[in-house]
Amino acid sequence: MIAHFPILVIVVVLLAAPIVPLVGRKNWVFGWYVATGATLLSFLMSLSLLNTVLTDGRISYWLGNWEPPFGIEYVYDPLNAFVLVLVSFLAFMVAVYARKSLEAELQPDRLTPFYSMYMLFVAGLMGMVATGDLFNVYVFLEITSLAGYCLIAVGQKREALMASFTYLILGTIAATFVLLGIGYLYMATGTLNMADLAQRLPDLYQSKVVLTAFAFFTVGLSIKIALFPLHNWLPNAYTYAPSVTSTIMAATATKVGAYALIRVMFTVFQPDFEVTVVHVTQVLIFVSSVAILAGSIIAVAQTDIRKMLAYSSIGQIGYITLGIALMNEIAMTGSVVHILNHALMKGSLFLVVGAIVYKTGITHINDFIGLGKKMPVTMAAFTIAALSMIGVPLTVGFVSKWYLAIGSLDAGMWYLIPVILLSSLLTAVYFWRVIDNIYFKKPEKENADEQTPPGISEAPALMLVPTFALAALCVVFGIFASVPVSIAEKAAVMLLR
Amino acid sequence: MDIIISASPLYAVLVSLLAVVLIGVSGKNPNLRESWTIVAALIKFSIVVSMLPKILDGKIIEYTVFTMMPGLDLALRVDPLSMFFALTASLLWIITAFYCIGYMRAGKEKNQTRFYMCFAVALSGALGIAFSANLFTLFVFYEILTLCTYPLVVHKQTPEAVRGARRYLTYLLGTSIAFQLSAIFLTYFYAGTLEFTAGGILAGSASNTVITIIFVLFVMGIGKTAIMPFHAWLPAAMVAPTPVSALLHAVAVVKAGVFTLIKVILYVFGVDLLQELGLGVALAYVAAFTIIVASIMALRQDNLKLRLAYSTVGQLSYIIMAVALLTPSGITSALIAVMIHAFGKITLFFTAGAIYIAAHKTKVSELDGIGKQMPFTMFAFTVGALSMVAVPPAAGFISKWYLLLGAFEAHQLVLIGAIVVSTLLNAAxxxxxxxxAFFKPVPLGEGTEMHEAPALMVAPLVFTAIGTLVLFLWPTLLFDLAKLVLASVMGGY
Amino acid sequence: MIEFILGKYNYWICIALMMVGFYGMIAKENLIKKIIGMNIFQTAVFLFYISMSKVHGGTAPIEWHHAVVYDNPLPHVLILTAIVVGVSTTAVALALVIQIYQKYGTIEENRILELNRIEEEKNLEMNG
Incomplete structure (x- = not known):
């Protein structure tokens, strides 16, 4: 049984996708039970996988017992076991949260299909993370994307449809680029197995075909992770999708995209390809810096909290790619650990927004006045996550920034430190406006109670617990940072060896 | 140098955090809530005092709380230098706790539970800064102090308060993130450690240019020292209730700033390195500029609290100048001034609050004849003012005397001139x-009968005024501690 | 040079088709035309895979005793998957367009964006 965890971890969720509509035909609650149970099971299995990887090293699982490169191989190393735990954990948390939130935000007949799509979405993400086969990455990428379009489109407002359509067009371009890249690599090497590719590619680094493949991969994946300026689809998608969708996408989808980028850049291609052949690192450093600043600056200008968080995500993606581009172990550690950290912070923030929407329906930050008194626990979670985004020490945000800054110095690029710190300041600006409104501003008008309807209280426990748990983890992993950092360090060493 | 491993500094820091919980739980019952504050303050002070004999024995208490990441420990260390700040903050918290109760109840303020909670966190922050064993720990508590004082400053929640508090936060958080954090990054990168070490950790690890940059970043990054041009938050923060101004802006926050700077100068750069690069003198000149300008600004203020705020800006720069001279007397002056100025300035702020509560006056021009109505308060004010001007028998005289000695030792005639001029301005x-207050007639329509603030407010301010005099008469403890510090950072004196 | 151009004519066709599709996706206002562009775009990539698998003189990759050289079957299989993906994407896209038409009454992108903008301004006014 344990020997088959590498595949079961995904199959459990994938199988849940058709089971959900079967059991949820009469009552969606059963669908919810299946979805939550499947994600929980999967989370536990991925924990066990991570544990095995950390103690015994790399796991290679042959699908259907076909020896690679003829069969598909699933590979677990510190990097993807780490990301897998993250994805399955967040999927579970969000699934728990979803019950109440979706009940309020969706029409009843859409609940069961939503959970089914949610399962597909998560399964796709986990598949992308686990597989050691390049074409498999494409298949899972499309599974997630297709499920993702549906998850966005069911948003309450009609803008959600258009947001979903825009994402569909851009997402298809991205996925087709990836498909092309795979085609080129296959043409040059005759294999699709990542480990095989890694062995055969170094002799072909000068080949135009390989260069083209690399270009298609980076551009395609950059669209998927919404790297500025390829971020157009993201703000509307996060804003108009149901809160559950925004959360799971912000917390995991872009992270898995970043993981895929890391895989392509450092496992399929080797680090010296980027350094000596294509010189992509300088470009990526520049683009990341612009992304970090632009995301933060545009976020400052937003008045809708979900748009603000969306642009903030675009900035945060810049941190991850910055750490990738710096090409040293410290920065790479920062990047990998930021995948976790940002997922926790942004996940928690989007869940808070979902709770506010659930209780009041407001998303405009000027209407948040007085919420601190009415929803103290939710707002405490928001404050913790916001402080973490700013990078206050003892939160996870500080850990990422620390590694990225020291990594920049290590690469001799001291001028990146102002970029990182400036974006921290901008983050402080746009979050502090919200915190001021929540806690410290008095309602301007006498009839202020009309703005926030009277009798607002805390969200139900099913929403509160995941929200607060993620916020609490921001502090726990901020204090005991050595736990994720040690895994990230292992991953970084492996990638850059 | 003996090192004792003991968790007592951690308990000293945590006591007030525990109090936060208790205060929060008993928010419905004001008497119980306030008694938690006082109990915590007393326990905290006694823990600090209990460590004093060991420190005077030349021992050092250390405790590593946890290792956050490789190279980054949250660790506490009690040495003579930290005792200056810890004693000041924990003693004055007790007094302020009483004063707060008087002030907040007399003023019928809202959100008192939040107020006391944040106050207690602020004290944890202050003690954490005092006891931090490395730059990282210091930075953690520095930020905690900034963030938890924000609700205190914004307490009234009026648009004006929000504006003032925003500025407060912008300056403190902004400088600490933009400059101090980059300085810490650079220090860690070049020195490979953040541990406070007597004699410095940076010497020889980087080029002179880099060290100069790091130094400038630190000076700019420790915004709590209110050195110009990063002083504007201090007057802005005067929108806070007076006890907050008193404890935080005369004691905890600004003293945290100068304490951090002293620590960085002595334990990160080291006296020798700064002397070699001439950075100490440069800083002393900036401080002298700040002193003169702040004094002139203070002259122009009619609002009593604002005048006190600008006076604080100037007084802090005395401390900065003193340590920047890098001479034994200068450092001594800086160390003892941490406590002496705290006693003097808290007295002045307490009186300002008492005048506001009893007579509803906030302006200097309204204070004619108030000495007859509030004799105790104005007696205390006089003592505090004398201490600021440095007239014996107020303790301020001692620190300024040593400052002058230090300037002579460093052969800085211009600085001596600046000190003399600024003293005159202080007096002015x-x-x-x-x-x-004492010699002008009471304005028409006001009686001359005594009309003091509540006893809970007057007693603390008389106590701190007497404290200011006592420090002048028996400063032995201060000098004993200062000698220990000098012995460690200057290799004997 | 001419040989280079003519000899790889299959790739040139793929590229041309791709660009046609790409143009349709980016530049067309009508959402259905965008979907058509998307299909052309994807098909171009499918053709690219298929033509890449052609081995000179090879037969279809089926068990046949006369065959000496086979075409490479793997890309065929891969592209079968990709075609399925393409069909699903088209299905989802068309479903979306139907919904959009029901909610907006139009499938012209610029008109839809305008409607969105109007609604957003209305919301802003409501918020003061």
Whole structure:
């Protein structure tokens, strides 16, 4: 049984996708039970996988017992076991949260299909993370994307449809680029197995075909992770999708995209390809810096909290790619650990927004006045996550920034430190406006109670617990940072060896 | 140098955090809530005092709380230098706790539970700064102090308060993230450690240019020192209730700033390195500029609290100048001034609050004859003012005396001139208040009968005023501690 | 040079088709035309895979005793998957367009964006 965890971890969720509509035909609650149970099971299995990887090293699982490169191989190393735990954990948390939130935000007949799509979405993400086969990455990428379009489109407002359509067009371009890249690599090497590719590619680094493949991969994946300026689809998608969708996408989808980028850049291609052949690192450093600043600056200008968080995500993606581009172990550690950290912070923030929407329906930050008194626990979670985004020490945000800054110095690029710190300041600006409104501003008008309807209280426990748990983890992993950092360090060493 | 491993500094820091929980739980019952504050303050002070004999014995107490990441420990260390700040903050918290109760109840303020909670966190922050064993720990508590004082400053929640508090936060958080954090990054990168070490950790690890940059970043990054041009938050923060201004802006926050700077100068750069690069003198000149300008600004203020705020800006720069001289007397002056100025300035703020509560006056020009109505308060004010001007028998005289000695030792005639001029300016903005209070006639329509603030407010301010005099008469403890510090950072003296 | 151009004519066709599709996706206002562009775009990539698998003189990759050289079957299989993906994407896209038409009454992108903008301004006014 344990020997088959590498595949079961995904199959459990994938199988849940058709089971959900079967059991949820009469009552969606059963669908919810299946979805939550499947994600929980999967989370536990991925924990066990991570544990095995950390103690015994790399796991290679042959699908259907076909020896690679003829069969598909699933590979677990510190990097993807780490990301897998993250994805399955967040999927579970969000699934728990979803019950109440979706009940309020969706029409009843859409609940069961939503959970089914949610399962597909998560399964796709986990598949992308686990597989050691390049074409498999494409298949899972499309599974997630297709499920993702549906998850966005069911948003309450009609803008959600258009947001979903825009994402569909851009997402298809991205996925087709990836498909092309795979085609080129296959043409040059005759294999699709990542480990095989890694062995055969170094002799072909000068080949135009390989260069083209690399270009298609980076551009395609950059669209998927919404790297500025390829971020157009993201703000509307996060804003108009149901809160559950925004959360799971912000917390995991872009992270898995970043993981895929890391895989392509450092496992399929080797680090010296980027350094000596294509010189992509300088470009990526520049683009990341612009992304970090632009995301933060545009976020400052937003008045809708979900748009603000969306642009903030675009900035945060810049941190991850910055750490990738710096090409040293410290920065790479920062990047990998930021995948976790940002997922926790942004996940928690989007869940808070979902709770506010659930209780009041407001998303405009000027209407948040007085919420601190009415929803103290939710707002405490928001404050913790916001402080973490700013990078206050003892939160996870500080850990990422620390590694990225020291990594920049290590690469001799001291001028990146102002970029990182400036974006921290901008983050402080746009979050502090919200915190001021929540806690410290008095309602301007006498009839202020009309703005926030009277009798607002805390969200139900099913929403509160995941929200607060993620916020609490921001502090726990901020204090005991050595736990994720040690895994990230292992991953970084492996990638850059 | 003996090192004792003991968790008592951690308990000293945590006591007030525990109090936060208790205060929060008993928010419905004001008497119980306030008694938690006082109990915590007393326990905290006694823990600090209990460590004092060991420190005077030349021992050092260390405790590593946890390792956050490789190279980054949250660790505490009690040495003579930290005792200056810890004693000041924990003793004055007790007094302020009483004063707060008087002030907040007399003023019928709202959100008192939040107020006391944040106050207690602030004290944890202050003690954490005092006891931090490395730059990282210091930075953690520095930020905690900034963030938890924000609700205190914004307490009234009026648009004006929000504006003032925003500025407060912008300056403190902004400088600490933009400059201090980059300085810490650079220090860690070049020195490979953040541990406070007597004699410095940076010497020889980087080029002179880099060290100069790091130094400038630190000076700019420790915004709590209110050195110009990063002083504007201090007057802005005067929108806070007076006890907050008193404890935080005369004691905890600004002292945290100068304490951090002293620590960085002595334990990160080291006296020798700064002397070699001439950075100490440069900083001393900036401080001298700040002193003169702040004094002139203070002269122009009619609002009593604002005048006190600008006076604080100037007084802090005395401390900065003193340590920047890098001479034994200068450092001594800086160390003892941490406590002496705290006693003097808290007295002045307490009186400002008492005047506001009892007579509803906030302006200097309204204080004619108030000495007859509030004799105790104005007696205390006089003592505080004398301490600021440095007239014996107020303790301020001692620190300024050593400052002058230090300037002579460093052969800085210009600085001596600046000190003399600024002393005259100090006199010019404090003594007229005293004169007006006692010798000018009471304005028409006001009685001359005694009308003091509640006893819970008057007793603390008389106590701190007496404290200011006591420090002048028996400063032995201060000098004993200062000698220990000098012995470690200058290799004997 | 001419040989280079003519000899790889299959790739040139793929590229041309791709660009046609790409143009349709980016530049067309009508959402259905965008979907058509998307299909052309994807098909171009499918053709690219298929033509890449052609081995000179090879037969279809089926068990046949006369065959000496086979075409490479793997890309065929891969592209079968990709075609399925393409069909699903088209299905989802068309479903979306139907919904959009029901909610907006139009499938012209610029008109839809305008409607969105109007609604957003209305919301802003409501918020003061």
């Amino acid at each position: 903005y404090y003594l007229p208040i005293v004169y007006a």
